[in-house]
Amino acid sequence: MTSxxxxxxxxxxxxxxxxxxxxxxxxxxxxxxxxxGDPGTWLATAASITDGDRASWFDA
Structure with missing residues (x-):
């Protein structure tokens, strides 16, 4: 194997x-x-979260 x-x-x-x-x-x-949970539900929920906004995370 070569590095x-x-x-x-x-x-x-x-x-x-x-x-x-x-x-x-x-x-x-x-x-x-x-x-x-369901992966689709988690992904849809993540799409509604504003990155870095704690209130957005909580509301989702």
Whole structure:
């Protein structure tokens, strides 16, 4: 195996630029594997949230 030094971009794009929002959303989305909610519902809810706006997160 050969080592390369080429530049790579992140393989996973964040859902939110706010790290707290992104973490919490990823946790909620991951919980769908255990029957907690529906991925489509979570994604639709995330679309209604203004990134970084705590009141928007709470209202969603």
């Amino acid at each position: 390369t030094t080429e530049s790579r971009t992140a393989a996973v794009a964040p859902f939110f630029t706010d790290p707290d929002f992104d973490f919490e959303f990823r946790c909620a989305l991951g919980d769908t594997a255990h029957g907690v």
